[in-house]
Amino acid sequence: MVRAPCCEKMGLKKGPWAPEEDHILTSYIQKHGHGNWRALPKQAGLLRCGKSCRLRWINYLKPDIKRGNFTIEEEETIIKLHDMLGNRWSAIAAKLPGRTDNEIKNVWHTNLKKRLLKTDQPNPNGRRINKSKIKRSDSNSSIVTQSEPANFNFREMETTSACTASSDFSSVTGGDNSKNIKSEDIESLETMPVIDESFWSEAAIDENPTMSSQSLTPLQYPFNYEETFQQTHAYASNLDDGMDFWYDIFTRTADSIELPEF
DNA sequence: AACGTTTCCAACCGCTCGAAT
DNA sequence: AATTCGAGCGGTTGGAAACGT
Secondary structure, three states: OOOOOOHHHHHOOOOOOOOHHHHHHHHHHHHHHHOOOHHHHHOOOOOOOOOHHHHHHHHHHHOOOOOOOHHHHHHHHHHHHHHOOOOOOHHHHHHOOOOOOOHHHHHHHHHHHHHHHHHHHOOOOOOOOOOOOOOOOOOOOOOOOOOOOOOOOOOHHHOOOOOHHHHHHHHOOOOOHHHHHHHHHHHHHHHHHHOOHHHHHHHHHOOOOOHHHHHHEEOOOOOHHHHHHHHHHHHOOOOHHHHHHHHHHHHHHOOOOOOOOO
């Protein structure tokens, strides 16, 4: 999957930085500071976009960047902070002087995550608890972690444009896409409503498209996969791509039940 | 030595947020 | 209050390097 380039069409360069470019950027910032990143490349005489310059400076050229392998202490710190903060790389980087969020993120994905997966024990239900579900903007709130989801809100999914088909399902099921999760989602996962048959009937939806969740009772975990499976199947079959979405959900979440053929 | 596969990391992208207008 | 814009963030990718056969 190749995305449309944002810089190339403007005649700007992409890809690895040449030593000359590094030199130009470094000496410009040392002289003038970075100020407005968008304006910087033009003023410095670089054929790069401001975003690219900012990234290069922050991740590589800044004088206080620490290069080289991470120490055991640094790795342990990352593991602990990740356990507390989730994928908030910038927040983790703030606790590790000289290390950048990008570097920490890379170390996590290439090294630490694998190491943890080897030693990590599954929870009593046989699936892992994912703790990386903290909304970035919630910086002033206490740490919110999301345990294994008890259920998912089809109604919410269908009506939320940001949540389309299976690729976004990780935001609800405990994938690694913490950016997509919203504090409301976390809340809804904690007090997930029971889905009864009347809820899924088209008449009910037509009649009351904004059905109040307060009228629904909280669901106990573990909930009845088979029951929900039957209810949601009927509902999904009426949606565009609903069956693909539905099947994806059940193959990911209900790993302990057998799916019948359809 | 040649080739295929995996790992690693720099750099990119789209998205969100907050400040400015 | 609504819109625009720049900065920053986290997820993802491309390609070089390392490794295995």
